[in-house]
Amino acid sequence: MTEKRAxxxxxxxxMRDVANALRETGLAHVDPDLxxxxxxxxxxxxxxxxxxxxxxxxxxxxxxxxxxxxxxxRDIWLRTFFAKNYYV
Numbered sequence: 001m002t003e004k005r006a007x008x009x010x011x012x013x014x015m016r017d018v019a020n021a022l023r024e025t026g027l028a029h030v031d032p033d034l035x036x037x038x039x040x041x042x043x044x045x046x047x048x049x050x051x052x053x054x055x056x057x058x059x060x061x062x063x064x065x066x067x068x069x070x071x072x073x074r075d076i077w078l079r080t081f082f083a084k085n086y087y088v
Contacts, residue, residue: 030057033067041074044082052081 038053039046056063066074081087 031063031067034063037067037074041071041078043075044078048082048087049078051085051087052078055081 034056035053038049038056041049044052056066066077069077
């Protein structure tokens with residue numbers, strides 16, 4: 001009986017830890033306009049755009065800024081990003 005109680009207690013602690021971890025991370029919000037803004041850019045390969053898109057997903061504030069930029073400014077941002085990251 002004691003082993004059963006210990007197993008149940010361990011399972012409860014494990015579930016609590018998982019719940020706390022999920023609560024701390026929260027749901028990731030992905031701006032649907034970011035993907036469209038990125039993939040509509042001309043003059044870049046799809047592979048290169050995916051690299052930049054992934055970077056912007058990891059850097060939420062930059063991603064929001066990218067979406068609000070004019071197309072010409074997005075082009076400058078991408079060229080600078082690829083040059084800085086040796087993706088030319």
